[in-house]
Amino acid sequence: MATFLVPALALVGCTALPAPRPLYDDPAWHGAADATVVYHRGLQRWEMFYTARRATLRLADPRDVSWVHGTRIGIAAAPVDGNTWRHVGEAVFPEACTGGAPEQATHWAPEIVDDGSTYHLWLTVVPGIHSRWTGARHIQHLSSTDLRQWQCEERLDLGSERVIDASVVRLADGSWRLWYKDEAGGSRLKYADSSDLRQWTLRGPVSALAAEGPKVFRFAGQWWLVADLWRGLLVLRSNDAEHWAEQPTRLLAEPGRHASDRAKGQHADVQVVGERAYLFYFVHQGGEDEARGDDRYAQRSVIQVAELHLQDGWLRVDRDAPPPDLRQAFGPGKR
Numbered sequence: 001m002a003t004f005l006v007p008a009l010a011l012v013g014c015t016a017l018p019a020p021r022p023l024y025d026d027p028a029w030h031g032a033a034d035a036t037v038v039y040h041r042g043l044q045r046w047e048m049f050y051t052a053r054r055a056t057l058r059l060a061d062p063r064d065v066s067w068v069h070g071t072r073i074g075i076a077a078a079p080v081d082g083n084t085w086r087h088v089g090e091a092v093f094p095e096a097c098t099g100g101a102p103e104q105a106t107h108w109a110p111e112i113v114d115d116g117s118t119y120h121l122w123l124t125v126v127p128g129i130h131s132r133w134t135g136a137r138h139i140q141h142l143s144s145t146d147l148r149q150w151q152c153e154e155r156l157d158l159g160s161e162r163v164i165d166a167s168v169v170r171l172a173d174g175s176w177r178l179w180y181k182d183e184a185g186g187s188r189l190k191y192a193d194s195s196d197l198r199q200w201t202l203r204g205p206v207s208a209l210a211a212e213g214p215k216v217f218r219f220a221g222q223w224w225l226v227a228d229l230w231r232g233l234l235v236l237r238s239n240d241a242e243h244w245a246e247q248p249t250r251l252l253a254e255p256g257r258h259a260s261d262r263a264k265g266q267h268a269d270v271q272v273v274g275e276r277a278y279l280f281y282f283v284h285q286g287g288e289d290e291a292r293g294d295d296r297y298a299q300r301s302v303i304q305v306a307e308l309h310l311q312d313g314w315l316r317v318d319r320d321a322p323p324p325d326l327r328q329a330f331g332p333g334k335r
Contacts, residue, residue, distance in 0.1 A: 017083060018322035022260045022302035023280070024048065024076050024085040030300045031055030031067070032074065033282040034109040034165075034213065034267045038119070039335045040077070040147050046330045047147065048076040048085060048280070048303070049110040049121075055299040061131070067299060069106040070129040082330025085303075097140050097152035099127045106130075109213065109267070111166040112147075119144045120197060122156070122166035122178070136161045139180060141197070154198050160184045165267075167214045167225075168197075169241070177241060179206065179214040179225065189214050189227060206244060209234060213267030216241065219277045220310055226251065226279075228267045233281070235315050247314045251279075255287055256319040261304055262287025265319065270308065273329040277308040279317060 026032040031053030040047050052074035057067040073091040078084060091110070099105025106126035113120045121142045126135050138161070141153035156163070162183035170176055176194045181187060187210035192200040206214075211227040211234055218224075225236040225244065232253025236244040252265025261283055268281035285291060286298030306317045307324040328334060 016322075016325045017327065019083040019305055019324060019326045021258055021304060021323055022283070023305045023323070024050075024303040025260075026050070026052050026074055026076075027087050028052065028074075029054045029056055030302075031071075032076075032303050033301050035280050035282065035303050036110050036112050036269045037271050037280055037330075038112045038114060038147070041114070042146055043077075043079075044333045046078045046082065046334075047088070048078075049091060049112060050074050050076070050303065051108050051110070052090065053299070053301065055301060056296075057299075058296055062295070064131045065133060066129055066131050069126060070103065071106055071108065072102060073107050073110050073123070078326070078330050079332060081332070082326035082328070082334065091150070092148070093123065093142060093150050094152050097142070097155065098123060099125045104128065109165045111168055113168050113170075115170075115197075117145070119147055120153075120168070121150065122168060124164040124166070137164050137183065139163055139166050156200060158182070158190070158192060158200065159202055165213050167216050169216050169218070171241060177216075179216055181212045181214070186210060187212065189225075207234070207236065207246070215268055215270050217270045217272055217277070219270075219272050219308070220275075224270070224315065226268055226270065226315075230264075230266070232264055233266075233268060237314070249314070251315065251317050252281060252319060256283075258320065259288060260285065260302055261319060265304070266301075271329075273335075276324075276329065278324060278326070278329065279306050279308050280304070281306070 034051040054067040076085045077088045108124040111122040123140045139156045142150040144150045160182045165181045167179045179191045189206040194200045213228040216225045223238040223241040227234045232250030235247035238244045255262045263284045265281040282301045285300040291297035
């Protein structure tokens with residue numbers, strides 16, 4: 001019987017290497033949240049744009065939420081392999097449409113869509129820095145050809161002065177649909193339609209539940225919407241991205257067992273690569289050992305990743321399983 005020898009290098013290449021836990025910790029403020037992952041066509045690598053909360057800022061009043069304001073949009077990248085994400089800078093936007101000078105404005109929850117020639121970004125803008133959850137909020141559309149130099153497009157008119165957290169997809173007929181949170185409308189998720197990404201027609205609420213951070217994506221022949229209920233992630237399923245059925249269970253409602261993942265999962269992005277779906281979510285660090293001696297440690301947050309699976313027609317995730325190996329899906333040149 002013939003014996004076949006497999007080179008050691010080939011065996012190594014076939015060995016799964018779980019992504020680290022956490023996947024990413026912002027080195028400046030340790031407050032990474034609200035991530036969106038996008039492929040940079042020019043640099044041929046995946047990048048992560050995220051809200052960079054000032055989590056290590058210690059304020060005299062523990063109720064002061066200025067640390068969640070005055071935030072920039074951070075950028076991390078996976079230039080070596082899809083498992084290793086490194087900070088590469090902050091997004092620079094025109095002051096004319098994003099609330100003024102960086103020290104005078106708050107930027108949250110970037111959403112980026114690549115139409116093949118142009119990157120479109122919808123940014124939540126909160127003019128000023130607030131010590132309480134006050135102030136007007138709006139969504140600003142910007143565009144870029146390189147994910148670095150951004151041009152002002154329109155400020156979205158969504159019938160409310162307190163809207164945040166855009167999610168945008170292209171439908172089968174070529175039109176576009178946007179979901180967002182209307183804080184002045186009971187914090188319900190609503191949606192709007194557009195044929196050109198600039199003029200939007202309001203359609204109405206998606207669910208009676210209050211939620212934020214919607215993310216809509218196509219997976220396993222269905223449309224899915226996940227959103228942050230502040231007690232786990234809401235999951236909705238649809239055939240047409242308009243009429244939705246609610247999953248009976250929430251995702252990531254219970255804390256994980258592993259270090260840096262011991263709190264509910266929040267405001268997630270989902271990337272579908274081939275037939276696999278990856279959930280990028282953020283987690284506050286209040287359950288960690290370091291929090292016992294630091295009453296502000298829970299302000300910190302990190303980005304984690306887990307793989308979504310179908311079970312009985314609904315989405316499931318096991319946050320305690322080893323994280324997925326992202327090298328084949330998110331390594332340099334992979335898309």
